[in-house]
Amino acid sequence: MxxxxxxxxxxxxxxxxxxxxxxxxxxxxxxxxxxxxxxxxxxxxxxxxxxxxxxxxxxxxxxxKVNLQARSLASGSNKVIALIYSSNLESEPNSYYHSGLELGALRACTDSGYQLQTHAINQDSADYYDKILRIADKSRFDGLIISPPFCDDIKLLNALIEKDCPFVCISAGNIAAKSAHSIGIDEEMAGYEIAKYLLRLGHKSFGYILGLQGHISAQQRYSGYVRAIEEVGIEVKDQILERGNFTFKSGIEIAQNILTRPNPPSALIFANDDMAAGALFSAHKLGIKVPQDLSVVGFDDTPVSEIVWPPLTTVHQPLKAIGQQSVQILLKKMSGINGVEIPLQTIVPFRLQIRESTSGVQ
CATH class of the missing domain: 1.10.260.40 (lambda repressor-like DNA-binding domains)
Structure with missing residues (x-):
């Protein structure tokens, strides 16, 4: 015995x-x-x-129970949490998404006596995997918060688990959410509700603009959109599908390409607000009236969605709350019996924010 x-x-x-x-x-x-x-x-x-x-x-x-003091002494940590997000430093940044997460995470860290350090890593770099593992090895970090697309790299998540490095994923896809603690909205349902709303307005012709390859959560929104239009008998293959990189510039270029084709769609759905704002710019330049001639929908409900004209219909994703709760989950993992009382997946509510960029088909 x-x-x-x-x-x-x-x-x-x-x-x-x-x-x-x-x-x-x-x-x-x-x-x-x-x-x-x-x-x-x-x-x-x-x-x-x-x-x-x-x-x-x-x-x-x-x-x-995990001995946080011993872990801190052994690692030389100074009560610091790292927030890891994807960013190509050679291109324009996302206007608010990562800032919203950082603000929420910083608030939770401050309330708990921790410091927050952010790390921008290019998802297209060949050594991003090694860079993140090196961050996990640095003695000053107690844990990591990982945002898309890194949160869907199963090999990376397994390596962090092997290193006994506590972490929480933000907006993880279905596979990662089954194997690691994560927090986010119901992405598929959000995409479904966008499409159902546009269908109720009478739209039957759509252009859907995805984000960067590898962002599984954004892909799940597209799956919700597909489910909604198929329910009413609209063929997905007859609808336009393009891919951007979440930037204002890509929204301009993609929208101009779509809107200058014969028989353009009556509604455009974008994977984030920055690209949708770019589409408004192209529509204005081409003399297309929004929303009379074209409805445009974004995602995230970032500040830019309210200051463009017309203000964007979008999905409100509570970024600051997600950032804040991700830290709280991480601290629970580090301070108690990890994995027992904490739900593996935390779903926070979203809402469809209807503004002036959408209307019924004229």
Whole structure:
């Protein structure tokens, strides 16, 4: 029978506490390796249900909790959390998406006595995987918050779990959300509601503009759009589908290309507000009236959506709340029995923000 190093008996038969249980004690009691225990505690995949249950039973029996002070001393950390996001420093930035996440995360870090450090990494760089792992290795970070598309790199997530590095994903796709703690909106339903709204206005001809390849959450919005138009018998193959890079410039170029074709669509749906704002610019330049001749929809409800003309119909994604809650989830993972009381996936509400860029078909 396993005997934890936590207890011994003195000459009077009383229990004396020798030391708090360690991850090695949990591994010994559950008859698995230390890496397996770490994987279970961090909500990792590729662990059989029977093994997971055995590890969690050992955690409960030993009342095991992560020793944050020991972890901090061992790592040389100074209570710092890293927010990792995708950005190509050679192109224009997204106007607000990452700023909104950062503001929310910073608020939660400040409230909890932590510092926040942001890292912009080019998703197209050949060494982005190694760069993120090097960040995870740096002793000053207690944990990571990972945004798209890095949050959908299963190889990367598994490597972080192997390193026993706590992390939380923002807007993870379906596969990653089943294996790592994540927070975001119901992306598929958001895309569905956009399409249903435009269908109610009488639109039957659409142009859908995706974001960068690899952003699974944005792809899920497209799946919702497809579900909605197929429900009313509209053929997806007859609709226009293009891909941008989330920038204002790409919105200008793609919209101009679409709107100068014979029989252009009556509605354009964009994966973010910046591209949708670019489409408004092209429509004005071509003499196309919005929304009389063309309806335009964005996504995220960033500040730009309210200052363009006409103001954009968009989906409000609570970016600051998502950033704030991602830190709160991460702190819970680092301070308690990881993976037991924290839901693997946290869904926050969204809403369709209707403004003047959409109207019924004239």
């Amino acid at each position: 396993f005997k934890s190093s936590r207890y011994c008996l003195n000459s009077l038969g009383a229990h004396l506490i020798i030391k708090k249980p360690t991850i090695d004690d949990v591994a010994a009691l559950s008859s698995v390796g230390r890496t397996t225990v770490s994987r279970v505690l961090n909500g990792g995949q590729n662990v059989r249900d029977t093994v997971r249950e055995r590890v969690l039973a050992a955690v409960k029996t030993l009342d095991y």
